[in-house]
Amino acid sequence: MKCCSQFPLSGRISSPFTRQIVLGYYDGATEGIVKCSVCMKSWYYRMIAWDSRQDNRLFVLRLLPERSFESLEQFLQNVQPNRGQLGFPWSFESESEKIATDDFVARMIKAASTPAWIVVGKSIISPLRICAVTQEILDAILTAESGSTYENIEKWYEFFRD
Ligand SMILES: [Zn+2]
DSSP: OOOGGGOOSEEEEOOSEEEEEEEEESSSEEEEEEEETTTOOEEEEEEEEEOTTSOSEEEEEEEOOTTHHHHHHHHHHHHOTTOSSOBSSOOOSSHHHHHHHHHHHHHHHHTOOSOOEEEEESSTTSOEEEEEOOHHHHHHHHHHHHSSSOEEGGGGGGGOOO
């Protein structure tokens, strides 16, 4: 398993992300925070495209500050001490708990880098096709993120060279 610092510019890899906190879900995770199991770096991922069967998903990866995964994990354990699994589906005991969590997550995502990678997989922890974000891809990501629906994944395959 390759560390996230050794991703090929374009290629197929086994995911180094073995742990995640899911933030959004639609027939599978659409958004979350993951941790590289080799270097422990934290990443934020968000789906922007999928196929018509919602099977293959395209995610954008943004690097988070050091120990973001651990700090979110700690925050959630403090807020929801009786929860076995952290993240989606959320269950809050009060509105203030929900607001505090949304605020913590929003601030964390705001600290994320610009998009570094696009990846295709059934999930972020599945085998992945990966491609480094170029200016052309960045423009396409910004267009996709400004839309109100997920894009069709077909047009994204042209960016991958393998
Ligand atoms: Zn890594």
